[in-house]
Amino acid sequence: MKIVLATSNQGKVREFQSWIHAYEVVAYSDIMEPFEIEETGVTFKENALIKARAVYEKLSDKNDIVLSDDSGISVPLLGGAPGIYSARYAGVTASSSDNLNKLIATLKEHGVEKTPAFYTAAIALVCVKGAFCVHGWMHGEAIAEARGNNGFGYDPMFIPCGYDKTLGELDENVKKAFSHRARALELAYIVLNSLK
Numbered sequence: 654m655k656i657v658l659a660t661s662n663q664g665k666v667r668e669f670q671s672w673i674h675a676y677e678v679v680a681y682s683d684i685m686e687p688f689e690i691e692e693t694g695v696t697f698k699e700n701a702l703i704k705a706r707a708v709y710e711k712l713s714d715k716n717d718i719v720l721s722d723d724s725g726i727s728v729p730l731l732g733g734a735p736g737i738y739s740a741r742y743a744g745v746t747a748s749s750s751d752n753l754n755k756l757i758a759t760l761k762e763h764g765v766e767k768t769p770a771f772y773t774a775a776i777a778l779v780c781v782k783g784a785f786c787v788h789g790w791m792h793g794e795a796i797a798e799a800r801g802n803n804g805f806g807y808d809p810m811f812i813p814c815g816y817d818k819t820l821g822e823l824d825e826n827v828k829k830a831f832s833h834r835a836r837a838l839e840l841a842y843i844v845l846n847s848l849k
C-alpha cells in the first residue's frame with residue numbers, strides 16, 4: 654500500500670514527500686498518464702474530493718490510498734478572494750507568478766502595504782474504505798511585494814503570524830511546523846492510522 658498524490662503542483666509534491674515518512678509517497682503522474690481534472694466544486698473540500706476520486710478511479714492497485722490537496726489564500730479585505738480560485742486568479746492559464754503579481758497589484762490598488770490573510774488546505778483521502786476530508790489553516794498577513802524564493806505560489810508575499818519575514822524568506826521548517834497543509838496532514842494521519 655502506498656500513498657498516491659493527486660496533484661500536479663510540484664510544490665505540494667515536494668512538501669508531502671519530505672513530510673510523510675511512514676508511507677511510500679508517489680505523485681500520480683509517476684504511475685499514470687497525467688490528465689486534466691476540472692475543479693468544479695465551490696469549496697476546498699469539494700475540489701479536494703473531486704481530485705482524489707478522479708485519480709482513485711484510474712488506479713490499477715485499489716489498495717493504494719489517494720491523497721489530494723485543495724488549497725488557497727484568502728484575503729478578508731477582498732471579500733475572501735482569491736480563495737478557492739487562487740490557482741486561477743490571473744486567468745485559467747495563469748502561472749503562479751502571474752497569480753502572485755495580480756494579488757500584489759490588487760493590494761496596491763486598495764492602497765495597502767499589508768493586510769490580514771490566511772491559507773486554507775483541504776486534504777482528501779480516497780481508498781477502498783471510502784472518502785474522507787480534513788482541513789488546516791495558517792493565519793498571517795499578505796504584503797504588497799514579493800520577498801524570497803522559498804516555498805511556492807503566494808509564499809513570497811505571506812508573513813505568518815509571529816514572524817516578520819515571508820514564507821519565501823523563512824526556513825522550510827516553518828511551513829513544516831504549522832502551515833495549513835501540515836496541520837491538515839496531522840489530521841489526515843489520524844484517518845490514515847484508522848484505515849490500517
Ligand SMILES: O=c1nc[nH]c2c1ncn2[C@H]1C[C@H](O)[C@@H](COP(=O)(O)OP(=O)(O)OP(=O)(O)O)O1
Pocket residue numbers: 659660661662665692704722723724725726739740741749752772804805806807808832834
Ligand atoms: O502553501 C502554499 N504556499 C503558497 N501558495 C499556496 C500554498 N497552498 C496553496 N497555495 C496556492 C497555490 C495555488 O495558486 C493555489 C492552490 O490551488 P490548487 O488547485 O489547490 O492547486 P494546484 O492547481 O496548484 O495543483 P493541483 O490542483 O493539481 O493540486 O493556492
Ligand SMILES: [Mg+2]
Pocket residue numbers: 692740
Ligand atoms: Mg488546481
